Amino acid sequence: xxxxxxxxxxxxxxxxxxxxxxxxxxxxxxxxxxxxxxxxxxxxxxxxxxxxxxxxxxxxxxxxxxxxxxxxxxxxxxxxxxxxxxxxxxxxxxxxxxxxxxxxxxxxxxxxxxxxxxxxxxxxxxxxxxxxxxxxxxxxxxxxxxxxxxxxxxxxxxxxxxxxxxxxxxxxxxxxxxxxxxxxxxxxxxxxxxxxxxxxxxxxxxxxxxxxxxxxxxxxxxxxxxxxxxxxxxxxxxxxxxxxxxxxxxxxxxxxxxxxxxxxxxxxxxxxxxxxxxxxxxxxxxxxxxxxxxxxxxxxxxxxxxxxxxxxxxxxxxxxxxxxxxxxxxxxxxxx
Amino acid sequence: xxxxxxxxxxxxxxxxxxxxxxxxxxxxxxxxxxxxxxxxxxxxxxxxxxxxxxxxxxxxxxxxxxxxxxxxxxxxxxxxxxxxxxxxxxxxxxxxxxxxxxxxxxxxxxxxxxxxxxxxxxxxxxxxxxxxxxxxxxxxxxxxxxxxxxxxxxxxxxxxxxxxxxxxxxxxxxxxxxxxxxxxxxxxxxxxxxxxxxxxxxxxxxxxxxxxxxxxxxxxxxxxxxxxxxxxxxxxxxxxxxxxxxxxxxxxxxxxxxxxxxxxxxxxxxxxxxxxxxxxxxxxxxxxxxxxxxx
Numbered sequence: 001x002x003x004x005x006x007x008x009x010x011x012x013x014x015x016x017x018x019x020x021x022x023x024x025x026x027x028x029x030x031x032x033x034x035x036x037x038x039x040x041x042x043x044x045x046x047x048x049x050x051x052x053x054x055x056x057x058x059x060x061x062x063x064x065x066x067x068x069x070x071x072x073x074x075x076x077x078x079x080x081x082x083x084x085x086x087x088x089x090x091x092x093x094x095x096x097x098x099x100x101x102x103x104x105x106x107x108x109x110x111x112x113x114x115x116x117x118x119x120x121x122x123x124x125x126x127x128x129x130x131x132x133x134x135x136x137x138x139x140x141x142x143x144x145x146x147x148x149x150x151x152x153x154x155x156x157x158x159x160x161x162x163x164x165x166x167x168x169x170x171x172x173x174x175x176x177x178x179x180x181x182x183x184x185x186x187x188x189x190x191x192x193x194x195x196x197x198x199x200x201x202x203x204x205x206x207x208x209x210x211x212x213x214x215x216x217x218x219x220x221x222x223x224x225x226x227x228x229x230x231x232x233x234x235x236x237x238x239x240x241x242x243x244x245x246x247x248x249x250x251x252x253x254x255x256x257x258x259x260x261x262x263x264x265x266x267x268x269x270x271x272x273x274x275x276x277x278x279x280x281x282x283x284x285x286x287x288x289x290x291x292x293x294x295x296x297x298x299x300x301x302x303x304x305x306x307x308x309x310x311x312x313x314x315x316x317x318x319x320x321x322x323x324x325x326x327x328x329x330x331x332x333x334x335x336x
Numbered sequence: 337x338x339x340x341x342x343x344x345x346x347x348x349x350x351x352x353x354x355x356x357x358x359x360x361x362x363x364x365x366x367x368x369x370x371x372x373x374x375x376x377x378x379x380x381x382x383x384x385x386x387x388x389x390x391x392x393x394x395x396x397x398x399x400x401x402x403x404x405x406x407x408x409x410x411x412x413x414x415x416x417x418x419x420x421x422x423x424x425x426x427x428x429x430x431x432x433x434x435x436x437x438x439x440x441x442x443x444x445x446x447x448x449x450x451x452x453x454x455x456x457x458x459x460x461x462x463x464x465x466x467x468x469x470x471x472x473x474x475x476x477x478x479x480x481x482x483x484x485x486x487x488x489x490x491x492x493x494x495x496x497x498x499x500x501x502x503x504x505x506x507x508x509x510x511x512x513x514x515x516x517x518x519x520x521x522x523x524x525x526x527x528x529x530x531x532x533x534x535x536x537x538x539x540x541x542x543x544x545x546x547x548x549x550x551x552x553x554x555x556x557x558x559x560x561x562x563x564x565x566x567x568x569x570x571x572x573x574x575x576x577x578x579x580x581x582x583x584x585x586x587x588x589x590x591x592x593x594x595x596x597x598x599x600x601x602x603x604x605x606x607x608x609x610x611x612x613x614x615x616x617x618x619x620x621x622x623x624x625x626x627x628x629x630x631x
Contacts, residue, residue, distance in 0.1 A: 062527075065531045066531075067527055067530060067531055088533070089533050092531055092532065092533040093533070096531065097528070097531055099524040099527070099528065101524055104523050104524040104525065105524040105525050105528055106525055107525045107542075107543050107546070107547070108356070108547065109356055109546040109547060110542075110543075111352075111353070113350075115525075118529065118532065118534070118542060119532040119534075122532055122533060122534035122535075122538055123532070123533060135350075145350065146350055146351060147351055149350045150350045150351055150352035150353055151351075151353050152353055152356070155353060165528075168528065172532070
């Protein structure tokens with residue numbers, strides 16, 4: 001990837017959900033679902049996003065397609081800023097999303113061709129043209145239009161439905177497709193087929209993917225770069241090999257350690273993480289991971305580390321251990 | 337993007353699945369109870385439409401000489417009422433006003449309540465709070481009490497009776513509409529439609545209505561029987577239809593003095609109300625199970 005302007009650039013994106021529940025729906029607190037994250041996605045690459053439940057993966061995805069309004073930060077597409085010189089309409093046409101639940105993603109009252117044609121028709125394409133496009137896309141995702149165009153969602157299998165959902169997203173001719181756990185609900189053999197389809201489509205149409213998953217193997221297979229999220233913040237972001245081979249954040253290491261190893265020579269030595277992530281309503285002070293980190297020192301409790309660029313590659317990590325002269329005494333000094 | 341001709345060829349020969357509603361009708365046809373109920377309702381409607389041709393006598397012609405004849409009297413198969421009018425003819429004519437009073441309020445409330453509920457459910461937030469809390473105020477009253485209070489305040493008469501019954505049925509329908517819409521609104525296909533940049537009206541038309549109106553409709557058909565009974569109750573109390581119009585609830589009222597003389601004749605209007613309301617209830621049940629199947 002060249003160092004030209006990134007296709008998608010996110011800067012300080014923030015979303016705090018107010019907690020309603022007091023008298024007359026008065027706010028009683030905020031959930032810091034996404035808390036000031038910044039990242040770039042280059043044209044043609046796949047950015048994988050991993051993290052535990054509740055770390056803000058899906059909220060990030062929904063913010064990117066403006067299904068929820070951010071509280072702060074900016075989204076830039078091809079160097080145009082959303083709300084300034086990038087109309088929402090353009091963002092939506094260029095960034096489309098595939099959801100996890102293939103059944104809930106399709107209106108049970110619409111046939112497959114109607115479901116795919118809906119997007120183009122609301123954007124001014126004639127019904128006949130949109131239907132023709134729907135048939136073309138069905139063919140492209142490996143479903144014979146003759147057999148599937150007139151079918152309803154309940155007549156299709158999970159894998160077939162997810163192919164339709166991909167076709168529906170592609171109907172906008174988007175530059176970026178966000179796959180929010182798009183293959184997680186499929187069984188393994190079908191998952192592999194859909195992943196291959198995604199790879200083919202990406203090559204054929206020059207797509208850029210944001211691939212959200214909790215399955216570390218799948219993310220490694222699909223991604224060029226990986227972003228690890230923890231409690232609404234970026235823990236570590238970098239090229240896939242760097243993240244998987246030389247993880248710098250203790251959280252990334254713990255995540256990878258939880259992955260079953262297929263190779264007896266690469267046995268996991270890292271102890272798995274204990275406990276649940278802390279409540280995002282009152283996130284821990286300093287580094288958000290310090291409550292579960294085996295290497296936490298006093299500096300971690302008091303000061304948030306901030307993203308630090310490791311030398312050499314585009315590898316950023318949010319940890320005092322990686323930052324020289326951060327005040328952290330080093331792994332040996334604190335590890336119990 | 338080549339192979340356009342081939343695409344068109346495919347277009348022409350697409351296999352179409354039967355739609356959702358044809359499946360509902362197919363399943364409803366296989367339900368004997370619902371079909372019997374539907375037949376009875378159709379019969380009642382035909383009876384109401386063609387009562388001048390069906391009724392053997394004039395329902396208004398009274399005679400002091402032949403009051404309260406028993407069932408089976410020659411010339412008066414179902415006897416006569418307290419003013420000597422032919423019961424059979426009055427029951428047949430009674431279907432007109434009774435069905436009107438039963439169905440119209442639910443019909444009006446279906447439109448108004450669905451509109452309020454779907455708007456509140458889809459828009460959410462403050463609009464939802466304002467609409468639903470207002471509805472709750474009406475909902476807090478027992479429906480009979482509310483109907484009596486409203487038509488008492490508006491005065492007796494068919495129009496006022498219809499108006500008060502419509503107001504009684506708006507809150508329950510609005511509540512159902514709101515809860516179904518709130519549920520549908522959160523489903524991914526509505527989210528995906530929002531991400532497509534479609535306007536709220538388009539999303540409601542294409543994605544919300546089709547999935548919301550069915551359940552509301554089923555609930556509303558179940559209310560028809562309640563409306564019939566409430567309308568009859570209003571007439572019974574002298575707040576709905578006025579004498580000498582034939583209406584089942586009113587007939588029940590005027591015949592109650594005769595209950596010791598001709599109990600069977602006096603019970604006939606009640607029997608008609610019972611048959612009509614249970615038919616609507618059974619049809620509504622059948623419709624619900626026909627629509628309920630994951631399809």
